[in-house]
Amino acid sequence: MATIHVDGKEYEVDGSDNLLHACLSLGLNIPYFCWHPALGSVGACRQCAVKQFKDADDTRGRLVMSCLTSATTGTYISITDPEAVAFRASVDEFLMANHPHDCPVCEEGGHCHLQDMTVMTGHSLRRYHFTKRTHLNQDLGPFINHEMNRCIACYRCDRFYREYAGGTDFGVFGAHDNVYFGRPTPGTLENEFSGNLTEVCPTGVFTDKTHSERYVRKWDMQYAPSVCMHCSLGCNVSPGERYGEIRRIENRYNGTINHYFLCDRGRFGYGYTNRKDRPRVAFIAQDGKLAQASTEDARARLGGLLRGAKHVVGIGSPRASLESNFALRELVGAENFFDGHSDAEHVLVAQAIAILRDGPVASTTLKALESGDAALVLGEDVMQTAPRAALSLRQAARGLGQKLLAQQKLQHWQAGALENLAQDHYNPIFVTATHATRLDPIATETCRAAVEDQARLGLAVAHFIDPAAPAVAGLDAATEARAQRIAECLLAAERPLVVSGTGAGSAEILQAAANVAWALHARGKTVGFFLAFPEANSFGLGLMDARPLGEALDALANGAAEVAIVVENDLFRRAPTARVEAALDKARLVVVDHQDTPTTRHAEVLLPAATVFEGDGTVVNNEGRAQRYFQVFDTAYYHPDIATTESWRWLRRLLSDVRGDGHDASTFDEVSSACAAVLPQFTAITKAAPQAKFRILGLKAARTPHRYSGRTAMRANLSVHEPRASQDADSPLAFSMEGFNGTGTDNTPADQRPGALVSYAWAPGWNSPQAWNKFQDEVGGHLRGGDPGVHLFTANTQASTTYFTHIPAAFVVDNTTPRVVALPQIFGSELLSSRAEPVASRITEAYVAMNGTLAATLSLAEHDSVAVTIAGSVLSLPVRISDALPDGIIGVPDGAPGIPRIATGAQATLKVGAAA
Amino acid sequence: MSTADPVKLKDLPKVAPFVLHPDDRAAIVHEKTLYDYPRAAVIEALKIVQARHGWVCDAAVTAIADVLGVTAADVDGVATFYNLIFRQPVGRHVIKICDSIGCFLTGYEALRAAFEKHLGIRYGGTTPDNRFTLLPVVCLGACDRGPVIMIDDDTHFNVGPDGIVALLERYA
């Protein structure tokens, strides 16, 4: 701690911070542009100037950049000093000299840091009246707009994109007042985190193109605290809605998970909720076709169907909430409740949960990954399966720069020095995979091998770390040596990381990863252990101990069960088509979903489910953290004829119809509490967020900003009589600007807003995402009201380390029937985001990848077309040669058009026929 | 034109497709060995290419990036930062007139006007016969003998408007 004096007042601050960071953390306002809590200081903009004095008696002082000055004890500064104030106003005026006066047509307007800072500095009259420099803009692909004239040359974009995120197709061009930030040539920004530019850039140079189509100002949208549904990490998001459509996704700060950044799948994958082809009313099959039906008719039909059936099975889903899965389980009975994962994933998820819950090392958090100083990434292609984790791993790698800074007695925030010292040097990261991954460029070593061989390497590493872990016999000398190198490196680290997951489709990989983590733990290391799961709520569903899906399909196919209720799931993604069809042809099928899928087309009754934006629920992320997502808007307010509602609510209605108890108006808290009561593993979920009765200073929290406009008119097409705003019985949030909208203060619990109830970032004077500063205990730290979410179990440190002892046999290369692996894709592998237009346009064409040796034996060249037989179906695919693939393995992109969904890691074989 | 239109480059003169000369490649590979980090060799690589071709085209940027193992953005960032690395074609000879303060005092403005009139081009322009390109340059460190200009690598001192025709004749 350090004592500093600001404008005559004494404050205790963290002495390792710079003055800007320290003052913002104290709640004091200093304007700034180039500094960013996650990017550090470079002193590019000069906006953060304050007056610094030698001591208490010095009255002259000198201007310093607060972002470049340490907050050491005995620092005397003034923010309000007239010279400092005038200097800051002049800096803003200079920056504005070339800035167009286009706020009214600029999509940054209303959440613009440049607007906020211009107001804060008091610069209100521009004296420059000459020609402004102008630039041509680039087409940067489907996600991001480019309007370079608005640039103030703060360099944040470049520092984020190239240094923080490792992008290679972006740079700064030109010099003096003619610098240009963009790609070397126009084209799609390729980095998986490009969307963060829209929040990192303090001006309107980079804006969200998916929002442009149907643009609306930040203050005119309605928000709720939400959770990304597009992978298992559960990044927190703030979706904005207008007129019943989701218009964009912004990051929602969670200091334990995603903090300031999202991946592009999460940010741009929301379009599935706005699709016209979604079921929005009930449907009943008539003459082999689904026809619209009233909710009453559908319920009557279902009541009869369910009461009459002898045996009903329920199939849950890893993309549905805990509550929806639980309500289904209650409706059909625990013994008739089946997992919605594929059978292969069922095994993997159970294995991963057992490792984290019963082993001695629980999961670390996404944020904590960043402080690792050596990592083994075993088998999981995180950039494609859990993208945000790849960004965290990159920060772990870049952490070497921090060590170098410390050696030079420099501060952690000195970003320019850090880049100079670190150059291309990174903390050691070892990456194993069947194929090339996007982490390879920062990897110390990569190992491309079949999953068995990766597992054998991992097991050998564990044995080197702790000889009590089983040894692997029969390794070649090179692999032995590699295992030893990795082991030594992990042991030498202060905070080694072990990252793996279900993505490789191999329980043996998971077991090997566990052995490594546990061995490090046994050697007294603080190990960060991180496993990616298949989908948003895979962990939650896995904890329900449902029976495997295959058993349900068999029961339906052989007539043991006659009715199936499928909730938010497309079974054709879970099992081979023939097997699903055999089951569904016999079954009477009820589907509750918000997407039109091959499964819904087999339904006798289809009920329209709410998407994550339209309802409430709880999901459990890959660390075992239960997180609540809140309904963003009430669909029925705009469209009274729409019947969508949460699956759990539909299922509760059906339950009451079956029982005839008339209790069909369950609230979220009822269902959630019932789930917590019936299944003790979920006891904590009711604490994931405050319940509906919670109030702050007697108020619900507002979903819309104060300035929200047009509510009285937005239904005028239906009726000129404005109805009462929608009421929300399920949460402590109001569908209104009336409600608590404050940030809370430090020491008064009364007005403390729980982190889980912050719908969007706004504080007086702070309209941009930089407003998160006002919600944090210290800038870039945790939310003052607590980072959202609750862990379902704590580390089982008492657990003894019982190593896995199964050693898989080495992979046997057979190039005549090579093994097929599904190559995971950030754009394409996940169902919902791939139904969003901008993401769909980024999905790769189908291809088959193989190494040069195999291609040569088959006389194939790049782009040649080849007939590939996978699990009975014949596909004609162009060849891509990738020498990263090991012998005996070919890859096809998961989720590409025309590629059947191969159960990840299934050992399908293929025959390469004559070129088609 | 809406400012949101994608970049449309002006029609550039037709040039033969760029091929990195084997000698230049070898020279760049050699430069790379002299530094700890390949990015440090970018400036030398650009000079090597420009020495042969007179300017650095887009394909050359990519070629340098490939040889050095850095990104095209890195190479172009350096190329566009330095005003004497030419990213557009220039004439056979490049005239650089010092426009810094010393030469302003000794007759820069008349000299510039004379060049522009004689050549019929302005700063940044190239004569139609592709013989001369005219550019300004910062102080050449010979302020006592201004106005100063450079043509290619030659520095000329005390250049007056009257002498320019004869001077230019020396550059075919």
Ligand code: SF4
């Ligand atoms: S584009 Fe935006 S982030 Fe990049 S330098 Fe300009 S103002 Fe800063």
Ligand code: SF4
């Ligand atoms: S990493 Fe996963 S949870 Fe986070 S934004 Fe991307 S898809 Fe969503």
Ligand code: FES
């Ligand atoms: S924020 Fe300090 S100089 Fe830009």
Ligand code: FES
């Ligand atoms: S000012 Fe022209 S040479 Fe110095």
